[in-house]
Amino acid sequence: MAIGEFRLRIGYSKCGRARFLSHLEVMRALERSARRAQLAYAVTKGFSPHMKVAFGPALPVGTAGDREYFDIWLTAYSPASDVMSDLIAATPADLAPTAAQYVGGKEPSLSAAIAVAEYRVEMDQSEVDEEQFRTALDAVVASGELTVEQKKKTKVYDLTKSLSKEPSVKVDEGKVIVEMAVRMGPDGAMRPDALIRTALQRAHIAGATVLVTRTDVFIEEGDVLRRPL
């Protein structure tokens, strides 16, 4: 971090209709928010200068996020709460910032440091029989492997490594809800919806709407998990 720069970490949610945005679209939207809020953002040096900002791991199109993060480098210090309220006023409601705090220059980057993500997957009870689904999911998890076909490539995940917490299934207000924790790695992470869809297929359940939300992400320090903020 250059001298005279202040690294502010912002927490935000990607909810409502914004769940349909791609990671690139979210990044661009939030960078534009920072400009609209007239933050004193730092600019990279070089041939094609741009705002100095860094985002956490990508969320796919269709997946919501309750606690997402980005870092922005400022050239002047303002109280984090002031920056946050300026940002909120300049951001579409479905991407609104929820927290802001300065972090040290040596803090590892979000994309490298985030090691575990928790997810909640919701399906409608009218479309998914809970017992049938639970049995199928247990069987997939017990097999220890998940094979995913993506863009004509086959990828095999070792579930004992990919899942840091085994999925739990519950029923609440007409929804079948699955919660799980997934390990993030340098080669990308298993997508929870891939696991759910494999289980649905095994249970012969077709046409169910699957809503995925990343509820939390964690940085790993030794044996301890902590939130980025």
Add this chain to the structure above:
Amino acid sequence: MTHKDLWPSIEPLLAGVERPARYIDREWGAAHSVDADYRAVLIYPDTYEIGMANQGLAILYERLNSTKDVAAERAYVPWEDMSSAMRSVGVPLFSLESCAPVSSFDLVGITLPYELTYSNVLEVLDLADIPLRACDRGDGDPLVLGGGPCAYNPEPVAPFFDAILIGEGEEGLIDVVAAHRKARDAGSSRSEMLRALAQVHGVYVPSLYTPVYSDDGALVSVESSGGAPDKVSKRVVQDLSAHPVPTCPVVPFMDVVHDRATVEILRGCTRGCRFCQAGMVYRPVRERPADMIIHDVMENLACTGYEEVSLTSLSTTDHSQIEEILRRLRRRLEGSAISVSLPSLRVDRFGVSMARLASSGKKSGLTFAPEAGTQRLRDAINKNVNEEELLATVEQAFQSGWRRVKLYFMIGLPTETDEDVRGIGEMVTRVFAVARAAVPPDQRGAIRVGISVSTLVPKAHTPYQWEPQISLEEVRRRQSVLRESMPRKGVDLSWHDSDVSFLEATMARGGRQLSDVIENAWRSGARFDAWTENYDLAVWRRAFDEAGIVPESIANQPFSFDDVLPWGHISCGASETYLIRERQRTDTGQLTEDCSFGGCTGCDVCDDLGVDVKLGGTRGHR
């Protein structure tokens, strides 16, 4: 009228379609006026990411939403995955802001940006459950209004529209809304309402005009009825300053084309290129003053958060204060990493210095349009550019650090010979040599010269409106002549697809009988014809066959000066006398100067429409 919110039916479809960001609304700047008395939906007949770039609709959206008791929303054509999902569950075309059925609005405004969107106009109407033809619509249907560049020959699509606004919409659309609202509130019948609209200056109501044909099928006259004027003249705004650019437009989430702030700094261009429809129909030249431009740019950037602003017009570096504007913006934007961009430049060294002033570092590429390969032909089309200046311009661009230039050329221009066509290749060879000489040897590998060649589509209201397009066989022959004349290395040559230009020419020059062809083609699945992968001339050929029309008889046949033209009852202000004189000067290679630099050239627009050229300063010859 109650407005149904279709979102609950739309949301479940989005998991299964590409780029759902096209359909979700909620962008920064989107206007949500819940209880307006009069509601309009403005539609661009292509996808969201193409339509969001349209400045005309952005202006009209802002104008309507700032009119008391009026609300405007947006709609675009859903991509095929989405439209089939919608049809399978019975969801009609919806507006983005309130997710209401398009058919529930008072006004459905569809812009006509290019001929290849005509099949999509029908897709819009069908998906919206609105009868395709105006004659089948009843009192419960919305007013379907057209407008935009292709309205200057509205005939091929005329039967699909209740009314078409010719010319600029800043004032015209407000007048249409007022007249329609008055008729609606008075409980007028649809035909009474349309007759009232025909009284609004600039409004063409196709059902009140009947083309009359002779026994051999030639157009003899177009008869007006119901008190409609014989000739509909375009609307034109006298003073652009009275209509500020929208400074808080909708900022898309999606990566749309031209994803940046745009500030229109002047309108109209009177350079007088004889093939150019924009140069004829957007007259006269009207500049916005520098102070206003600076203010609007800064306000737009503050409101949108864009990282780039484009100063748009047909010929941006012609603005009499362009240098001052760029210097002031550079000062204001220093350290912000916000860049200023200019659209394609005139071929002159001044253009390159202005691009240098704008770019401050990043030099992506420069685009110039010499249009023709020999001086004789450039003079014939009144493209006031000489090769010496082009080479000097290219040299300056490469010396200033640019490594990529793109040059636009046309083939099929009147009086063109093979020598002219080969002249393009010879000129490109010299351009490439100049570029190499201007760049240090170790950087020569980075030199890129892009050549884009299109075929002339003779357009209504230009001096070439009587000209045929050259035949498809001739296009291919001239393309091969050109290919052989091109340098072998370092040049990226691309063509505008001749099959596409052929349909464009047919639609640009044809009359009302083409509406059957468009409907046939749409029924056979023509959609998104501007998308190369979707366009199929065979589908269109079958559509012509079914309608008993030979497209070559429209695209490739000349009109005589005495013929009644299909668009003859529409006027952009430029007189036929002027257009004929300009056409004749093509044969003699006589140049006509630009009236915004020199004296009046007698196009008659100002007299006819009661307007005048308006400049912020003095334009000097450079």
